[in-house]
Amino acid sequence: MNVNREQVRSFWNANPVAAAQNPHPLGSREYFAFFDRLRESIECPRFAERIHEFSLFQGKKVLDVGSGNGYVLSRYAQHGADVYGVDVTAAAVNLCRKRFAYMELTGSFQEADAESLPFADDFFDCVCSMGVLHHVPDTVRAVAEIHRVLKPYGRLILMMYHRDSALYRLKYPLLGLWTGKSVRQLLNEYDGAGNPKGAVYSKRELAGLLSRFQNLEFQVGFLEGHMLLPKLGRFVPRTIMRPLVGRWGFNLYANARKRAFAVSCRRLDPLRRSA
Numbered sequence: 119m120n121v122n123r124e125q126v127r128s129f130w131n132a133n134p135v136a137a138a139q140n141p142h143p144l145g146s147r148e149y150f151a152f153f154d155r156l157r158e159s160i161e162c163p164r165f166a167e168r169i170h171e172f173s174l175f176q177g178k179k180v181l182d183v184g185s186g187n188g189y190v191l192s193r194y195a196q197h198g199a200d201v202y203g204v205d206v207t208a209a210a211v212n213l214c215r216k217r218f219a220y221m222e223l224t225g226s227f228q229e230a231d232a233e234s235l236p237f238a239d240d241f242f243d244c245v246c247s248m249g250v251l252h253h254v255p256d257t258v259r260a261v262a263e264i265h266r267v268l269k270p271y272g273r274l275i276l277m278m279y280h281r282d283s284a285l286y287r288l289k290y291p292l293l294g295l296w297t298g299k300s301v302r303q304l305l306n307e308y309d310g311a312g313n314p315k316g317a318v319y320s321k322r323e324l325a326g327l328l329s330r331f332q333n334l335e336f337q338v339g340f341l342e343g344h345m346l347l348p349k350l351g352r353f354v355p356r357t358i359m360r361p362l363v364g365r366w367g368f369n370l371y372a373n374a375r376k377r378a379f380a381v382s383c384r385r386l387d388p389l390r391r392s393a
């Protein structure tokens with residue numbers, strides 16, 4: 119699928135993450151408080167702690183690729199990490215700076231594309247990218263960039279949309295029959311009408327994408343009644359959905375490490391040697 123980079127940037131510039139659901143002025147204290155409540159209803163703090171292990175990175179360098187409004191990075195900063203955020207939009211970078219100012223935290227933010235990260239090789243102890251790489255035109259290139267900037271044995275934490283989810287396998291094909299829209303179109307619209315690219319990964323596909331990493335572990339999260347049945351689904355108690363989340367959830371989390379011997383592998387790369 120050919121996706122235009124400028125279209126991706128302008129979509130996210132006009133539609134910062136979850137801004138459409140947020141009734142408060144963009145960048146106000148209330149805006150961030152509303153976003154955080156919404157985020158924590160999807161990923162409760164205990165689950166986020168399990169995925170990110172924030173306290174392990176005290177005094178370490180952490181990069182968030184596609185940092186959105188800085189929610190995740192602020193949690194690392196609160197635990198004493200040295201944090202860096204890049205996002206392809208000026209809107210997101212401004213929101214990160216505002217959030218950090220309100221929270222009296224320090225962090226470094228800049229506009230940059232995941233496919234070309236403005237950092238030296240082997241720089242970060244941890245790189246996370248939550249709900250971003252499935253929107254990037256060349257995801258393989260973005261993963262190669264993340265690999266490059268991670269230190270050997272550095273930690274990678276990703277969230278991608280899950281191919282084997284109830285939303286993708288069940289709801290979208292049925293909704294497609296009903297509305298005449300393709301499953302791809304419905305998937306793109308998950309993040310808002312006009313989103314040029316959304317993609318889904320099975321565990322196997324994501325393992326293939328991350329083949330240069332080791333110690334790969336997956337978790338699946340986020341399945342609520344309203345995702346499947348907009349009106350009635352709101353009345354389905356979470357306790358009913360809970361046993362299904364780990365199999366049918368829409369968020370596929372991956373946790374891995376850069377191989378410790380990756381540096382010597384790169385030295386053996388004939389393209390690099392002749393460059």
Ligand SMILES: C[S@@+](CC[C@H](N)C(=O)[O-])C[C@H]1O[C@@H](n2cnc3c(N)ncnc32)[C@H](O)[C@@H]1O
Pocket residue numbers: 126130131134135183184185186187189190204205206207210230231232233247248249250253254255309
């Ligand atoms: C769904 S939001 C997720 C934001 C944040 N990671 C979070 O967890 O709240 C996707 C973000 O990725 C950013 N993005 C999209 N394409 C990008 C790219 N090529 N490089 C860097 N950021 C990108 C968007 O601007 C947006 O802020």
